[in-house]
Amino acid sequence: MKNKIIAALCASASLLCAESVLTGDQAADWVRFGGKGSVTEVEADGSKAVEVKGDIRIRTKKMVEIDPAKTYRLSAQVRVAPDAEAGRFYMGLIPFDAKGKRIAPEEVTDVSKSETKLTNEVKVGDVVIIIKDGASWKDKGVLAIAFEVDESGKLADLPNRSVVAVKSVEKQEDGTAKVTLAGKMKKAYPAGTAVRQHLFGGMYMYSLAGNAPVPAEWKTFSAVIKGEAARGVSSKQWWKDTRKASIMVLANYRGSEKNALLLKDVKLEEVTK
Numbered sequence: 001m002k003n004k005i006i007a008a009l010c011a012s013a014s015l016l017c018a019e020s021v022l023t024g025d026q027a028a029d030w031v032r033f034g035g036k037g038s039v040t041e042v043e044a045d046g047s048k049a050v051e052v053k054g055d056i057r058i059r060t061k062k063m064v065e066i067d068p069a070k071t072y073r074l075s076a077q078v079r080v081a082p083d084a085e086a087g088r089f090y091m092g093l094i095p096f097d098a099k100g101k102r103i104a105p106e107e108v109t110d111v112s113k114s115e116t117k118l119t120n121e122v123k124v125g126d127v128v129i130i131i132k133d134g135a136s137w138k139d140k141g142v143l144a145i146a147f148e149v150d151e152s153g154k155l156a157d158l159p160n161r162s163v164v165a166v167k168s169v170e171k172q173e174d175g176t177a178k179v180t181l182a183g184k185m186k187k188a189y190p191a192g193t194a195v196r197q198h199l200f201g202g203m204y205m206y207s208l209a210g211n212a213p214v215p216a217e218w219k220t221f222s223a224v225i226k227g228e229a230a231r232g233v234s235s236k237q238w239w240k241d242t243r244k245a246s247i248m249v250l251a252n253y254r255g256s257e258k259n260a261l262l263l264k265d266v267k268l269e270e271v272t273k
Helices: 002-013
Strands: 017-023 030-035 038-044 047-053 056-060 071-080 088-096 128-131 143-147 163-171 177-181 194-199 205-213 219-226 244-251 260-272
Touching: 017 244, 038 056, 038 260, 047 056, 071 088, 071 205, 088 219, 163 194, 205 219, 244 260
Parallel strands: none
Antiparallel strands: 017 260, 030 056, 038 047, 047 260, 056 244, 071 219, 071 260, 088 205, 088 244, 128 177, 143 163, 143 194, 163 177
């Protein structure tokens, strides 16, 4: 009922309205998932804020369902904490599938027209793979190989959950390529299995900030997220098959306990007209 009333008011007034679906204005809203530091509630400039000290990774405990057909706005106010040194930070969203499993960049970032097949059987423990056609495969970058891919080129397998890190790619005179893995294979695949080259990239959707300096005074960061990317990673579109999301912050990135930032008015909103 509340959503219908808001939508009706916005429509009648020809306004762009939004309703919060996820917030992060209390320390209890956040959970650490990496690094060392602390998250506490403080008073700042006459209002409550969340203080994040040290090089720490945090995300909202709550994971909210999203619809890629709808438009969302992520926003937050950020500043350096009093008596602390300003560091740098990343802030955005973590994409998950409908089952709540995180979608990693290498699972959706393919190398165009790199579909080919395994020349030989791949066994558990193997570290070298031979592929039939290596013409479109890159030999530089942070590389990966995806197994059991959609051979049609329509990328129906994305996000591909069978991705393995690659150490090197050596193209052979006969058109094949020798793919050396970063570790041993944990699963076997028969000869003829369809494979594709993939790439690693930024771990999350850095919609608000990507290694940005923490401002000295309150600054509002805002971004609109709309639609779903057919492939690859984007900060303004949901990654392929995203159906849930949480807000994330890499606070005081590569800093120390001397670095601290403040957050307030953190929210993900569904935007309606």
